[in-house]
Each structure stands twice: as structure tokens, then as C-alpha cells.
Amino acid sequence: MSKSMLGIIDATIHNEEMQELTLKRSIAAVPFGGRYRLIDFVLSNMVNSGIQNVAIFPRYQYRSLMDHLGSGKQWDLDRKRDGLFFFPSSENENTGSFQHFKENVDFFGRSNQKYVVIANSFTVSNMNYKLILERHIQNRCDITHVVKEDETLDMYVLEKDLLVKLFMNHEQTGYRSIMDVVEDITSGYKICNYEYTNYAAVIDSLESYYEHSLELLDPVVWKQVFVKDHPVFTKVKDEPPTSYSKDAYVKNSMIANGAIIEGHVENSIIFRGVKIGKGTVVKNSIVMQKGVIGENCVLDSVILDKDVKVEDGTSLTGKTDSPYLVKKGSVQGALMNS
Structure with a gap:
């Protein structure tokens, strides 16, 4: 249990530059790559990294997302213990993910994992969080921030107790999200960057959606996204061959x-x-x-x-x-x- 991880998918973000694709769905539920949704990639990464307890925190247009994921069966998360959890926000305005987490503090108290992986729902990659956790522990970091070429991938590793402390005290500190903590050079926490060197694409605009979708036609990119030993899971739909x-x-x-x-x-x-x-x-x-x-x-x-x-x-x-x-x-x- 000393290296067990809890998965947190922060689906609270509403990006105006994706509005044309998100009028009736969240960014997490946007179709991608012929048969997937954007959330499939980060959720599959968590499952392939041995994470058995995942919480999704959506805020906007999340009905199609919940329909897609269901009980989590396709990701082997339909479990009696741990599994897949949804915590829709009761807030209508964007108050930050820490307030959203705080509203559901009981979930964190029931979870027995020591570490937490926080990720957004719209980064396409095939990432092993075990490797990031090992580096985090080795370097004795408070928060490990995953980046690619010095650009954030909005993914973080830290101890669960520290996360709970941060979001329970966010009204006093002014931190609205984990990114606020990372960007505050006076926070007093040891922030480590983990440079991810394989393919990763942040889908945060219509143009980036189009560009990174067609990048999948490049065999080099394809082989880095769709890895045999780390498959990308999705909702199964039985249809005949084309x-x-x-x-x-x-x-x-x-x-x-x-x-x-x-x-x-x-x-x-x-x-x-x-x-x-x-x-x-x-x-x-x-x-x-x-x-x-x-x-x-x-x-x-x-x-x-x-x-x-x-x-x-x-x-x-x-x-x-x-x-x-x-x-x-x-x-x-x-x-x-x-």
C-alpha cells in the first residue's frame, strides 16, 4: 500500500475555444481517434498503471460522459471495493477544482491510497504513472508536475494527505487548484518537474483537436499512443466490419x-x-x-x-x-x- 495511487480526473474545465464541440458534451466526452472519447486515454493510463480507484469530477454537460463510462466495466473498474466514482459539481460558476474536491472530502477520507495522480481529461498520451511516482518518491518531492518541453500537461503526483490539506484550506490560502500551488514560488513546497518525452497532445481548441487527430495517421505517433501492452480502453459497441x-x-x-x-x-x-x-x-x-x-x-x-x-x-x-x-x-x- 506504500506506493498505491488514487486517480483523480479533473473534468471541471470549460474551454471557450472548444465550445463548438462542447455545446452538448464535456471536453472529456469529445470523440477522438475514430472510436474513442478524450477521457479514454487518461483513464486507460490510470488503469494500466495499476490504479483501481478513480474519481471523476465533472462540472459541465456531463450526461454523455456518464453514459459513455457507465459502471466502468470496460476499464475493469466495476468493483465492490474502490472502482469508478462520479462527483458532479453543485456550483454553477467556475470556482476551481479545490472547492469541488472539498465538497466531496468524505470520498478522500474513505480512500486508503497514499498517493494521488491528478490529471485533466483532454490530454492524449500513453503514460505510465508508476514511473512518475517512483521519481516523485526518489526525489522527495511534495508535488511532481508532468511537463513536455517545459509546457504543462496538467498532471500531478502528490500525497493524498497533502492534497486534502490544500483543498480544505484553499479559502485561507487563495489556491483554487493544484496549478495555483505549483505556480506559487513562495508556497514553500518542493515542486519537481517530470519531463515526459513520448507523444502527448493537449486538446484545448478546435484547431488543436483537428491537428492532433490527424497526427494519429503518422505511424510514429500511432505507435506511441496505441501501445500493445498498455491498451486504450473504450466503450464497446458491437457493429459489423466496414x-x-x-x-x-x-x-x-x-x-x-x-x-x-x-x-x-x-x-x-x-x-x-x-x-x-x-x-x-x-x-x-x-x-x-x-x-x-x-x-x-x-x-x-x-x-x-x-x-x-x-x-x-x-x-x-x-x-x-x-x-x-x-x-x-x-x-x-x-x-x-x-
Whole structure:
């Protein structure tokens, strides 16, 4: 038990630059990589690091997140002892995660792990927290802050008792989150940086979502994110294999199961249950679940959210630094874009 860890996923953050993808879902529940949600990566990292007790602290639009994770069965967290816990905030305004933790102090008191890993819900990586904990103990740090090239990954390791002390006294100290403590050079705590050298992507804007999604098409990135011995778990949905017509053409793309491909797909990520019609060309794009793209369409540098319908003959074009987004459940027609 001396090196046991409690996992804390701070899903309280609402980023205005992600608003177009988070109108009806939290950042944690944003689809990513063809069949995953963003939270799958950090949650899988925790499970693969031997963490059996995980608490998620959401604040905004968390219904789809709870539906996705359910009892935690896919992550082997549906347990009689420890397991997966949700603690939605009762606060309507952004008062900081420490207040959120304080509202649920009883959970921390019941948890018997000595150390805590705190992570955000929107960093894509395949990280072993055991290695970070070992460095934390070896260097006798109060707080270990995980960074990549001197940029924060919003991940921290510390003793649970110290965390409880920090959030119980936050009204006196003025600290609203663990980041406030790390950034305060007068705090008196020993803050250590842990430089993470493998792939890690912080998804905090529409542009970063688009950029880092398509990075998965790079075999070097793919091999660092999807590691055989450290799998990324997600909610299982039983669907048939993808069907390709004789005229279909696919190049350098990720295509999930349950899709029907009759057109041309290149440098794109296609989620479950998507249909792409004859004569249609999809390039440099992301098409989320159950999207239906008609015949003779052209899509380039486009993000289609879930359940979008694109009618025959429609042309949608964005830019690599400014992708064209179609909102969830909407319809795009040729006349609309003429």
C-alpha cells in the first residue's frame, strides 16, 4: 500500500475555444481517434498503471460522459471495493477544482491510497504513472508536475494527505487548484518537474483537436499512443466490419467498424457507422459517428460532428489551420453552400 495511487480526473474545465464541440458534451466526452472519447486515454493510463480507484469530477454537460463510462466495466473498474466514482459539481460558476474536491472530502477520507495522480481529461498520451511516482518518491518531492518541453500537461503526483490539506484550506490560502500551488514560488513546497518525452497532445481548441487527430495517421505517433501492452480502453459497441464497394479508394486513413465506403477517402479519420456515397471525395477530414455523406460530394479540411447529413453534390472546404466544422445533427446541402 506504500506506493498505491488514487486517480483523480479533473473534468471541471470549460474551454471557450472548444465550445463548438462542447455545446452538448464535456471536453472529456469529445470523440477522438475514430472510436474513442478524450477521457479514454487518461483513464486507460490510470488503469494500466495499476490504479483501481478513480474519481471523476465533472462540472459541465456531463450526461454523455456518464453514459459513455457507465459502471466502468470496460476499464475493469466495476468493483465492490474502490472502482469508478462520479462527483458532479453543485456550483454553477467556475470556482476551481479545490472547492469541488472539498465538497466531496468524505470520498478522500474513505480512500486508503497514499498517493494521488491528478490529471485533466483532454490530454492524449500513453503514460505510465508508476514511473512518475517512483521519481516523485526518489526525489522527495511534495508535488511532481508532468511537463513536455517545459509546457504543462496538467498532471500531478502528490500525497493524498497533502492534497486534502490544500483543498480544505484553499479559502485561507487563495489556491483554487493544484496549478495555483505549483505556480506559487513562495508556497514553500518542493515542486519537481517530470519531463515526459513520448507523444502527448493537449486538446484545448478546435484547431488543436483537428491537428492532433490527424497526427494519429503518422505511424510514429500511432505507435506511441496505441501501445500493445498498455491498451486504450473504450466503450464497446458491437457493429459489423466496414464495407467497401468495388469503386472505393482509401489512402492513409483510419476507418472504424460499421462504415460503408463507396467513395474516395484520403488522410482522414472516419468513425463508426459512417456512410460515404459514390463519387464523393473526403480528404484531410474527420467524420464522427453515423455521419451520412451523399454522392458526388467534396469535403476537404472538414470536421463533421455526430449524426451529420451531407446531401448529394455538396462541397465543404476548410483550411488546415482553420477546419470547417459542421455541428452535431445538422444537415448540409448543395443549395446551402452555393
